[in-house]
Amino acid sequence: MDKVLVTGLLIIAAVTSVAVIIGSIGPTIGRGGQEAKESQLAAAKKIATSFTIFDVIPSIGPYPPPPAQANACSGAGHSCSIDIWIKNIGQAEIEPVSALDISLLSSTGEYYRDNIARDANCSYVAGDPTWYALPCGKEIWLPNETLHLRLNGPRNLDRLSLGSHYTVYVITRNGVQEKFMFQVPQ
Amino acid sequence: MGISLAALLVMSVFFTGVLMMYRTTLFGNVVVSNAVDASVEQALKKSKTYIVIDDVAANSIEVCKIQVGVQNRGAIATHDFDSMDVIVHYQGATAPVRLQYSSGNQNSLTGDDWTMTIDATKFPFEPSIFNPGEDAMIHARLNLASPDNISAIALGTASGYVLRYSTGPVGVGPC
Numbered sequence: 211m212d213k214v215l216v217t218g219l220l221i222i223a224a225v226t227s228v229a230v231i232i233g234s235i236g237p238t239i240g241r242g243g244q245e246a247k248e249s250q251l252a253a254a255k256k257i258a259t260s261f262t263i264f265d266v267i268p269s270i271g272p273y274p275p276p277p278a279q280a281n282a283c284s285g286a287g288h289s290c291s292i293d294i295w296i297k298n299i300g301q302a303e304i305e306p307v308s309a310l311d312i313s314l315l316s317s318t319g320e321y322y323r324d325n326i327a328r329d330a331n332c333s334y335v336a337g338d339p340t341w342y343a344l345p346c347g348k349e350i351w352l353p354n355e356t357l358h359l360r361l362n363g364p365r366n367l368d369r370l371s372l373g374s375h376y377t378v379y380v381i382t383r384n385g386v387q388e389k390f391m392f393q394v395p396q
Numbered sequence: 397m398g399i400s401l402a403a404l405l406v407m408s409v410f411f412t413g414v415l416m417m418y419r420t421t422l423f424g425n426v427v428v429s430n431a432v433d434a435s436v437e438q439a440l441k442k443s444k445t446y447i448v449i450d451d452v453a454a455n456s457i458e459v460c461k462i463q464v465g466v467q468n469r470g471a472i473a474t475h476d477f478d479s480m481d482v483i484v485h486y487q488g489a490t491a492p493v494r495l496q497y498s499s500g501n502q503n504s505l506t507g508d509d510w511t512m513t514i515d516a517t518k519f520p521f522e523p524s525i526f527n528p529g530e531d532a533m534i535h536a537r538l539n540l541a542s543p544d545n546i547s548a549i550a551l552g553t554a555s556g557y558v559l560r561y562s563t564g565p566v567g568v569g570p571c
Contacts (some may be wrong), residue, residue: 224402228409241415243420250424256433264558265483265550268490295483295494299442299556300433307408354479354554358494 260300317375446470477515507539543569
């Protein structure tokens with residue numbers, strides 16, 4: 211009789227312990243597993259993200275470039291707009307394009323603009339430098355696709371001097387970075 | 397009996413936890429491993445690509461047309477010409493332009509577009525694929541408002557190989 215009682219009590223204790231353990235540790239293991247999975251997916255996406263800047267073209271003609279009506283920064287002695295051509299050479303789509311981080315640094319280090327604002331209207335606003343992707347509103351950048359970005363700096367402060375060297379940095383939302391050094395023509 | 401059952405239950409919980417963690421880790425490892433494989437393959441493809449430009453000339457009669465002689469001196473064939481990029485830089489006031497790929501021949505070009513031809517008599521092996529060892533010609537038709545000089549050509553392939561070639565002044569104009 212005693213043995214049966216002890217066995218029964220032990221079984222009840224074991225089942226209760228298991229229920230408590232599952233109830234307390236189970237969700238933690240589940241959450242931890244989910245987070246580990248998401249972290250690994252993000253790491254895989256970062257590895258699969260790759261792009262190359264293959265040409266940066268400072269415009270020294272009228273500003274803004276045609277067909278827009280020139281309104282400021284005639285380009286005499288300076289560049290007020292830069293076209294950046296980038297190719298997605300990775301396996302992953304890069305999106306949203308609007309989350310790209312664009313920075314510009316002069317070789318002397320005197321001029322530096324980081325996290326340049328994106329102009330959602332793709333216009334030529336007077337003020338701080340802005341950038342946008344062409345065609346306007348493009349948000350998904352597919353593998354093998356070439357992306358055209360335009361950077362504008364209409365203020366005197368942001369006009370690029372002829373003959374000077376600059377480096378443009380493009381960083382994706384998941385931290386993949388490329389840079390390209392270019393010279394504004396003399 | 398009771399102790400055995402209790403031990404069995406505790407062990408089952410333990411193994412369930414271990415299996416859950418293992419499954420998650422295995423899934424992540426497979427995803428990361430696939431991404432690394434693809435990335436390495438891409439890098440390998442880029443390192444095997446080596447295309448050189450040996451000559452850039454304007455057509456003497458139709459001055460809006462140019463021919464760019466290219467050689468595949470790499471170790472990998474190129475066939476996805478529509479994923480390639482050709483950008484023409486000018487010395488004068490004409491804005492640089494990225495030319496659109498056209499799958500037709502050089503006579504079907506309309507303006508600011510390009511096509512590539514491989515001489516099948518010289519390179520009969522896979523004439524529509526730019527294989528290592530072969531020479532090809534990029535034909536481009538420029539849409540110019542006034543005469544100018546080409547100063548450079550940027551050529552990019554799908555693998556991410558980029559060649560920025562300084563041409564020296566090559567006189568071109570409207571057709």
